[in-house]
Amino acid sequence: MYRLLNIELHKLKHSRSSKILIITYFVLLTSIALVAAIKFDIGPIKFHLAEMGIFNFPYVWHFNSYISAIFKLFLAIVIVSMMSNEYSNKTIKQNLIDGLSKKEFILSKFYTVILLSVVSTLFLFVVSLILGLIFSSYTEFSIIFSDLEYLLAFFIKLVGFFSFCLFLGILVKRSAFALGFLFVWQFIEGIMFGILRWKTNPDIASDIMRFFPLNAMSNLIKEPFTRLSAVQSVANQIGEKFNFDYAIHWYEIAIVMGWTALFIFLSYLLLKKRDL
Template sequence: MKRLLNIELQKLWQNTSSKVLIITYFVLLSFIALLASVNFKIIGIDFRLADQGIFNFPYIWHFNTYIADTLKFFLALIVVSMMSNEYTYGTLKQNLIDGMSKKEFIQSKFLTVLVFALGSTLFIFFMSLILGYSFSSYTEASIVFSDLGYISSYFLKLTAFFSFCLFAGMLVKRSAFAIGFVFLWYIVEGLLFLLLRWMIIKDSVITNNIVQFFPLQSISSLIKEPVSRFQAYKAIENLNNGGIVTEKFYGTHWYEFAIAIFWTAFFIFMSYRILKKRDL
């Protein structure tokens, strides 16, 4: 496995575009720390975000992983182009001629996906620890690590999404079209949701129970939005609803993990099947 991973990492690092995207991605991730110094002025009142509790433990695990997830498309571009370049430059055929099996080829791509997901997860983990201990009002170990499940959800979310991008790159072969395929899938799932919700089933609960099995929706649901969990938001909601606050579950259910793992395995398996049957 080490040999396979080394081959892929050498390919990526020798590609200027991939190198720039990787560096840009981690630089942008570090910009989350800049939120600590952002000042807002509302109705003549100045306030700093860091002073409003966004970096408090354990809330920071939820907030940082959700914000960092929005930047995953930088690495997604690398994953898609990583697959497309194999066809463009003929390196796929050369690898197979040199003795690499098709199974090993897919394994090498999936190992790279895992490295991207793990690298991003570790970066967010350590950055969150630093920001939390710098700004959090609570630093007891029992509080600091109480919501650490968001880190595992973040890792799985990246792994599943990058596996989907790998499948798209394998299926379409051209990076621009593969990226378009990813966004088209987002649109299709959105349209299916609207059809089910307003024209076919017309019931929000049943519709949500169905769409949670959609590939991208299942991946997205691993980390739910953290804004309504914010104390300032709750205060506004409490004011608008006359003191009635709706309780919401912000964690990840076991079956949401299971669905995302299923789709991850499915996309990797289908990538292998496509490669196995394709005439190179």
């Protein structure tokens, strides 16, 4: 494992574009802290996001996991470019000539996916913990470390999404086309959801769509905004009530893990049958 991972890290180390994208990604994760600085007053109305409780424990784990997942596209570009460079620079052929099997080649990429996901999750944990300790109204040990399942969901979501990008990179070979296909697939899932809602009803449509890859990954971490106490308080005043399910469910994790395994297997199958 270490040998395979070391090969990929060596390639990333000597890729200027990959280094810029990775650094940008982690800078954006850190920029979540800037939300705490958003503060302005309009007459009697005082608006300070940090004081609204977005960094309160345990809500901070949910909020930061959801927001951070938006930035995953930067690492997705790295994953896709990593594969397209293998073909354009013919390093994939050289690796196989040097004795690396096709299975080991795919594993080296998958180990890189896992490493990037682990580092991202740990980084998010540290940033969220610091923000929570600074701004949270609740600092009891049991409260701080509750709801950490959102970090697990964040990790599973990244692994699944990057595995999909890895598969597309192998399937299409060109990074621009692979990323284009990613957006097209997102559009296809949206169209299918619309058709299902039209032909059936919203509940049945949602139940079916939860098995589609991008939708399954999206469902892992639901939007956290309606969970915020300030938002619920305003909603109650105008007669609205939010009864959403914000929990992380085992079957949602299982669906994404199933897609992850399928993407890696299909990547290996493609590489095995393809004449390089």
